[in-house]
Amino acid sequence: MAYSDKVIDHFNNPRNMGSFKKDEEGVGTGMVGAPECGDVMKLQIKVQNDTIVDAKFKTFGCGSAIASSSLATEWLKGKTVEEAQKIKNTDIVQELNLPPVKIHCSVLAEDAIKAALADYQKKADGALTDAK
Amino acid sequence: MYHHTHSTVGPRELPMARSMCWHCQSEVAGEYFCERCVKVQPVSKDLDYFTCLGFPRRLTIDQHQLETKFYELSRAFHPDFYQNKSAAEQTISLGNSAMLNIAYRTLRDPIERAEYLLDLEAGSVKEIRNSPPADLFEEILELQDTLSEYRAAGHASETESTLRAKLQSERNTLEQRQREMEATLQQLFVQWDTLQDRGEATDQARTERDRILKQMRENLSNRTYVKNIVSDLASTIG
Numbered sequence: 001m002a003y004s005d006k007v008i009d010h011f012n013n014p015r016n017m018g019s020f021k022k023d024e025e026g027v028g029t030g031m032v033g034a035p036e037c038g039d040v041m042k043l044q045i046k047v048q049n050d051t052i053v054d055a056k057f058k059t060f061g062c063g064s065a066i067a068s069s070s071l072a073t074e075w076l077k078g079k080t081v082e083e084a085q086k087i088k089n090t091d092i093v094q095e096l097n098l099p100p101v102k103i104h105c106s107v108l109a110e111d112a113i114k115a116a117l118a119d120y121q122k123k124a125d126g127a128l129t130d131a132k
Numbered sequence: 133m134y135h136h137t138h139s140t141v142g143p144r145e146l147p148m149a150r151s152m153c154w155h156c157q158s159e160v161a162g163e164y165f166c167e168r169c170v171k172v173q174p175v176s177k178d179l180d181y182f183t184c185l186g187f188p189r190r191l192t193i194d195q196h197q198l199e200t201k202f203y204e205l206s207r208a209f210h211p212d213f214y215q216n217k218s219a220a221e222q223t224i225s226l227g228n229s230a231m232l233n234i235a236y237r238t239l240r241d242p243i244e245r246a247e248y249l250l251d252l253e254a255g256s257v258k259e260i261r262n263s264p265p266a267d268l269f270e271e272i273l274e275l276q277d278t279l280s281e282y283r284a285a286g287h288a289s290e291t292e293s294t295l296r297a298k299l300q301s302e303r304n305t306l307e308q309r310q311r312e313m314e315a316t317l318q319q320l321f322v323q324w325d326t327l328q329d330r331g332e333a334t335d336q337a338r339t340e341r342d343r344i345l346k347q348m349r350e351n352l353s354n355r356t357y358v359k360n361i362v363s364d365l366a367s368t369i370g
Contacts, residue, residue: 031264031266031269031270032264033264033265033269033353033357035352035353035354035356035357036356037356038356038357038359038360039360040269040272040273040357042269042270042273058273058276058277060272060273060276060360060361060364
């Protein structure tokens with residue numbers, strides 16, 4: 001099986017690799033893994049005024065998993081929290097031309113986005129309660 | 133001595149695809165052949181691999197016994213012996229052989245056997261998909277960073293040897309953890325089998341059952357993560 005050019009490009013030049021401090025204000029962290037293949041993905045977003053101003057990822061896994069999370073961070077930047085919720089794994093599959101055996105990598109990326117958003121929301125809600 | 137919680141059939145009365153012989157319509161007691169016309173009976177696709185090979189749903193399996201049963205059934209179903217039989221029998225022999233091969237391959241390996249049992253049993257266990265082990269993930273990602281630092285470090289430099297020592301020690305720790313996880317898994321196997329042998333239908337037994345399955349799921353998942361990072365370490369620092 002050959003990787004598509006886009007996967008290879010993301011793999012060789014991953015966008016937004018790195019991490020934010022977890023407790024930094026407006027940062028949401030999503031940490032997910034696929035027990036079947038052992039891939040681990042950490043995706044973080046930084047939100048200001050309901051808009052994702054920055055996103056970072058760290059992935060331990062195959063090329064498709066790295067490409068999926070790299071692409072996800074690219075897409076997340078500039079989106080509102082609500083828009084980000086709408087990113088689907090099928091969008092990633094289409095963009096990267098992932099073969100059927102690698103679809104689970106895109107699922108992992110979607111899970112990571114959801115987890116990061118949920119974590120951000122939880123922190124934001126907590127901050128709101130604290131302020132009251 | 134077998135206590136099946138979900139059915140009342142004993143080990144010799146295997147639930148086949150049909151209780152009636154497809155050929156002579158006489159009742160099939162449950163073995164793989166019709167007693168009256170001696171025609172091979174199809175093994176149901178719904179049959180689980182344990183039942184297919186005549187084993188109870190236990191995690192400790194006598195490898196020798198398993199192999200003996202596999203060879204016995206392989207001979208019984210082998211397509212070579214059906215070349216002069218009817219098309220229907222040939223089809224059944226082919227289907228049964230295929231099913232038997234998958235069943236044997238799955239049960240032969242302890243890890244695959246446990247994964248399979250979890251698939252069979254997990255449906256009734258709530259939230260068997262445990263929350264991801266965040267600490268382990270952090271550890272893995274951190275190690276990844278150190279690994280890439282090591283790869284980027286100058287050959288025979290001081291940084292390289294420092295990082296190498298660090299990675300080696302991490303590797304030792306992880307390998308120790310692997311051994312511990314292996315031991316825990318073995319314990320869980322025994323606990324599962326003991327519980328099944330008791331065959332109780334109490335609330336306590338159900339709670340115990342769910343606990344074992346959940347811990348087994350967790351152990352098997354973490355096993356893959358740890359295995360991957362250890363082999364990555366091994367291939368980098370040799």
